[in-house]
Amino acid sequence: MSNPLSDLIAEKGVLLADGATGTNLFAMGLMSGDAPELWNKEAPEKITKLHQDFVDAGSDIILTNSFGGTRHRLKLHNAQDKVFELNKRAAEIARAVADKADRKIIVAGSVGPTGELLAPLGELTFEQTVEAFREQIEGLKAGGADLAWIETMSSPEEIRAAAQGALEAGLPYTFTGSFDTAGKTMMGLHPKDIHGVVESGEKPIALGANCGVGAPDILSSLLDMTEAEPGATIIVKGNCGIPEFRGENIVYSGTPDLMADYVRLAIDAGATIIGGCCGTSCDHLRAMRTAMDTHTRGKRPTIEDIVSTVGPLRNKAAANSDEAPRRERRSRRRA
Numbered sequence: 001m002s003n004p005l006s007d008l009i010a011e012k013g014v015l016l017a018d019g020a021t022g023t024n025l026f027a028m029g030l031m032s033g034d035a036p037e038l039w040n041k042e043a044p045e046k047i048t049k050l051h052q053d054f055v056d057a058g059s060d061i062i063l064t065n066s067f068g069g070t071r072h073r074l075k076l077h078n079a080q081d082k083v084f085e086l087n088k089r090a091a092e093i094a095r096a097v098a099d100k101a102d103r104k105i106i107v108a109g110s111v112g113p114t115g116e117l118l119a120p121l122g123e124l125t126f127e128q129t130v131e132a133f134r135e136q137i138e139g140l141k142a143g144g145a146d147l148a149w150i151e152t153m154s155s156p157e158e159i160r161a162a163a164q165g166a167l168e169a170g171l172p173y174t175f176t177g178s179f180d181t182a183g184k185t186m187m188g189l190h191p192k193d194i195h196g197v198v199e200s201g202e203k204p205i206a207l208g209a210n211c212g213v214g215a216p217d218i219l220s221s222l223l224d225m226t227e228a229e230p231g232a233t234i235i236v237k238g239n240c241g242i243p244e245f246r247g248e249n250i251v252y253s254g255t256p257d258l259m260a261d262y263v264r265l266a267i268d269a270g271a272t273i274i275g276g277c278c279g280t281s282c283d284h285l286r287a288m289r290t291a292m293d294t295h296t297r298g299k300r301p302t303i304e305d306i307v308s309t310v311g312p313l314r315n316k317a318a319a320n321s322d323e324a325p326r327r328e329r330r331s332r333r334r335a
Contacts, residue, residue, distance in 0.1 A: 004146040005106050006109050008060060009233065014267055016292055017061040017237055017275025019052040019285050025050065035077040037069050040089040054103055054278045057282040058289030062098065062105060063149055064142060066090040066218060067112035070132045084139040091143025108149035109140030111162055116166050126161055133165025141171050150175035151210050154185035156197045163198050175237050179221045181320030190318050191224035195232060208235030211277045213314040214242050214255065215262040219306045220317045225327040226270035232271045239263060240279030242314065252279025258286035261309050262293040268298050272324040
């Protein structure tokens, strides 16, 4: 079925997604532990600036400031009764920026994990999880989001619940996992198996990987995903290097040149949507835009090509790892 994202892919071939939400909001004054979603009401001008900066840097897709927008996340800030309001406002802010741009910009409604474990590991039922995601996505739809952008997931069951919530709310969707534990997600999902997560109903527009532990590892996951389904529409939105503490601040090690190399490798490996996650600034995005616009797709890279260009893997590749991922709760949000 036709949708704005698929239409733009058909027009441009490869799209640039945006950069880090958390990292850039912290630079604007957000305090650690605060809910970014509350800024949709309390500091909308800062969210507008973030989206505008991403558009000006060349992004084709901007993600709403709603990653922690389920009732379960917002409950940590006594805002569980504001799910619809905060998500609607998040989408309205992004929609206003997109609509005044001089080119087509996709507004993707960011949907992160609930932070809870689903039964039988936890107390949250599948039906309750679907309802929580549907509630959030209805707000995003009301505010003008083009699709639900389900991201940073580790549990296949939670992906399925978010996908069902999107469909019940009447929005198409994409989803990405975070393959950050021995090359797999924390709940043991292998990159090559992501294509079979949603087995029935309307399939995602695109799927793939985000966050994780840096460019080399997400490119390794990309190779697994494109080898398993060469014709799939794949997203990679990798972290900008590795976080390092400098005094009290967290700084990511990736340079604009490294992220430009990452874009070229991602295109060669078969990605259709490429962006940056934690640590990715507008300086990085501008270099990524230039790389995307000037690169001619070349041969499919090997792991050795990736390592020689953007550095070593932090984890074993999923295909070479027998380590069982630990089952634990994820941190609150992507940075």
